[in-house]
Amino acid sequence: MSATAAPAVQCRALALHGGARVLVTGLDLAVQPGERWVVLGPNGAGKSSLLAALAGVRCADAGQVWLAGSDIARRDGLALAAERAMMTDRWHDPFAATVLDTVLTARFRFGGASEAAVQAARDELARLDCGGLADRDVRSLSRGERQRVALATALLQDAPLLLLDEPTAHQDPRHQALVLERLAQLGGRTVMATLHDVNAAARLATHVLLLTGHGAWTAGTAQAVLTPARLSELFGTRFGVVLADGQRLFHLAGSPDQPSAPGP
Amino acid sequence: MSALPPAVGTGAPATPATRPRGRVLPALVVAAAASLLLALLVGSVALPLRDLAAWLGGAEAPLVASVIELRLPRVLAGFAVGALLATAGALLQALLRNPLADPYVLGVSGGAAVAALGALALGAALWVMQLAAAAGALATLALLFALARRALFTRDALHGEQATTVVLLTGVMIAAFASALLSVVLTLAPENQLRTMVFWLLGDLGGATSLPHALASLAVLALVLLLALRHAPALNLLLRGDVQAFTQGVDVERTRRTLVLLAAVAAGTVVTQAGAVGFVGFVAPHLVRLLIGNDQRQLLPAAALAGGTLVVLADTFARSAFAPVQLPVGVVTALFGVPVFLWLLRRW
Numbered sequence: 001m002s003a004t005a006a007p008a009v010q011c012r013a014l015a016l017h018g019g020a021r022v023l024v025t026g027l028d029l030a031v032q033p034g035e036r037w038v039v040l041g042p043n044g045a046g047k048s049s050l051l052a053a054l055a056g057v058r059c060a061d062a063g064q065v066w067l068a069g070s071d072i073a074r075r076d077g078l079a080l081a082a083e084r085a086m087m088t089d090r091w092h093d094p095f096a097a098t099v100l101d102t103v104l105t106a107r108f109r110f111g112g113a114s115e116a117a118v119q120a121a122r123d124e125l126a127r128l129d130c131g132g133l134a135d136r137d138v139r140s141l142s143r144g145e146r147q148r149v150a151l152a153t154a155l156l157q158d159a160p161l162l163l164l165d166e167p168t169a170h171q172d173p174r175h176q177a178l179v180l181e182r183l184a185q186l187g188g189r190t191v192m193a194t195l196h197d198v199n200a201a202a203r204l205a206t207h208v209l210l211l212t213g214h215g216a217w218t219a220g221t222a223q224a225v226l227t228p229a230r231l232s233e234l235f236g237t238r239f240g241v242v243l244a245d246g247q248r249l250f251h252l253a254g255s256p257d258q259p260s261a262p263g264p
Numbered sequence: 265m266s267a268l269p270p271a272v273g274t275g276a277p278a279t280p281a282t283r284p285r286g287r288v289l290p291a292l293v294v295a296a297a298a299s300l301l302l303a304l305l306v307g308s309v310a311l312p313l314r315d316l317a318a319w320l321g322g323a324e325a326p327l328v329a330s331v332i333e334l335r336l337p338r339v340l341a342g343f344a345v346g347a348l349l350a351t352a353g354a355l356l357q358a359l360l361r362n363p364l365a366d367p368y369v370l371g372v373s374g375g376a377a378v379a380a381l382g383a384l385a386l387g388a389a390l391w392v393m394q395l396a397a398a399a400g401a402l403a404t405l406a407l408l409f410a411l412a413r414r415a416l417f418t419r420d421a422l423h424g425e426q427a428t429t430v431v432l433l434t435g436v437m438i439a440a441f442a443s444a445l446l447s448v449v450l451t452l453a454p455e456n457q458l459r460t461m462v463f464w465l466l467g468d469l470g471g472a473t474s475l476p477h478a479l480a481s482l483a484v485l486a487l488v489l490l491l492a493l494r495h496a497p498a499l500n501l502l503l504r505g506d507v508q509a510f511t512q513g514v515d516v517e518r519t520r521r522t523l524v525l526l527a528a529v530a531a532g533t534v535v536t537q538a539g540a541v542g543f544v545g546f547v548a549p550h551l552v553r554l555l556i557g558n559d560q561r562q563l564l565p566a567a568a569l570a571g572g573t574l575v576v577l578a579d580t581f582a583r584s585a586f587a588p589v590q591l592p593v594g595v596v597t598a599l600f601g602v603p604v605f606l607w608l609l610r611r612w
Contacts, residue, residue: 055511077513077514077515088507090507091508092503092508094503094504112497
């Protein structure tokens with residue numbers, strides 16, 4: 001491995017358990033700077049757990065994780081905050097706060113919000129179509145708006161790696177497109193996001209990681225991994241693909257596999 | 265809607281920009297000073313402001329001097345007690361993201377009282393009893409940490425949401441246990457000590473006659489507040505959840521441990537000074553939050569000022585309303601605090 005370009009994210013023999021279930025095992029991954037990875041898998045497959053483990057928020061049940069070449073187990077919160085930002089789909093807004101102040105919490109690692117940071121926060125909110133919300137109480141937002149504010153917060157942390165749990169959740173078609181476009185224009189920043197929409201994944205991803213939730217996984221370029229056969233097997237329902245305007249469009253074909261009957 | 269001037273970015277939770285937050289702290293300083301002055305002047309013997317001014321001007325006034333000598337330690341101790349309780353309450357409410365958190369709920373005051381009254385029942389000297397109270401507060405906290413260890417010390421920040429509930433419930437149980445122990449001590453204690461003990465349990469400033477002790481409490485207050493303020497930006501992030509705070513760079517466990525320790529030191533100091541004064545730790549932070557919002561950098565000093573003022577006023581009332589009979593100040597804070605708290609809840 002060359003000393004100049006350590007992978008943005010690397011994990012070796014990573015295992016994640018959910019209670020007694022083994023969600024992922026033996027995961028070896030090397031995400032290069034600037035790549036955009038989308039994690040796909042059925043509900044409960046461990047997508048959010050994987051992001052949490054890569055962020056250092058959750059302990060892995062086995063294996064190691066490196067961010068930009070350094071072991072996350074050896075880094076404290078402040079050092080990690082400079083390496084990665086994470087957006088979860090769980091927000092806690094127990095007390096009143098303006099949207100602007102909420103976004104500016106991302107500047108904690110810089111010791112506070114400068115004038116420039118306030119402007120950057122306003123710009124980021126505007127790019128995500130939240131420009132008019134800056135002075136609103138964050139608790140009064142709709143779920144879609146709150147999610148975009150959470151994304152703006154993660155972006156304002158100015159970390160080279162973004163770990164995003166369902167960045168397009170609760171978004172209408174226009175805002176989904178807006179979010180995907182913003183994520184595709186982050187320059188050299190590395191993105192790792194979970195999504196449920198296969199076509200959104202095809203639009204955003206340079207690489208894809210499939211998690212079955214039973215330990216197995218598949219990783220590779222979006223072109224190689226996103227195939228109707230693989231998706232059909234992963235989700236338990238048949239997928240087809242058509243070409244439209246030079247883009248691959250996945251669609252459901254046929255009815256889903258029925259839930260297996262309970263044993264005797 | 266968006267015609268409002270942009271709020272100044274603080275990186276912290278804020279109230280709507282229309283509230284005159286900047287004026288609240290100075291107003292609280294004035295209120296605190298006024299309450300201190302009032303407490304010195306009012307009592308079983310009224311002290312005219314004119315005489316006080318003359319005495320301060322150097323005039324010979326033995327009566328004024330002795331009244332001041334009598335009241336000053338108690339007034340300062342009262343302020344320290346209220347400010348420490350409010351600081352501890354504000355810290356614990358923010359840390360646990362729970363308005364029920366307060367030194368009493370977490371059993372820290374109860375543990376301190378058990379140790380103090382146990383020492384008293386064994387015939388210990390006053391200073392031993394005070395030392396025991398401080399030791400009791402710290403021991404209770406150590407017990408709380410040990411029992412809630414898995415919840416508090418885990419790197420697994422996802423579980424932190426549950427941790428606050430575990431700590432709170434553990435504290436409630438410790439408080440219940442302390443209460444049972446106190447009943448044992450009270451039942452077995454010699455008859456002639458019962459009255460003193462009950463006053464301690466209710467919270468009483470009648471024993472605060474030592475100026476050095478009051479000044480020491482004020483010094484603890486200054487230290488606790490200063491250290492807490494250093495962690496205020498981190499506390500602002502912790503309010504929004506442990507995971508969020510951790511991903512944004514807060515050392516969640518260390519910050520939480522430091523602040524819980526500060527709250528315990530504050531609560532222990534209060535017990536050595538006045539026994540178990542209730543409701544100030546609840547009410548003062550809530551009251552202030554309504555005025556200036558939830559930015560801990562402003563909330564902590566404001567809550568301290570409000571808490572100090574409240575206890576000084578409550579104690580002035582306690583010792584002058586039925587003079588020469590003196591009520592325990594804890595009874596007054598409860599009598600006023602409970603309705604105020606219920607009113608605050610209705611407004612929430």
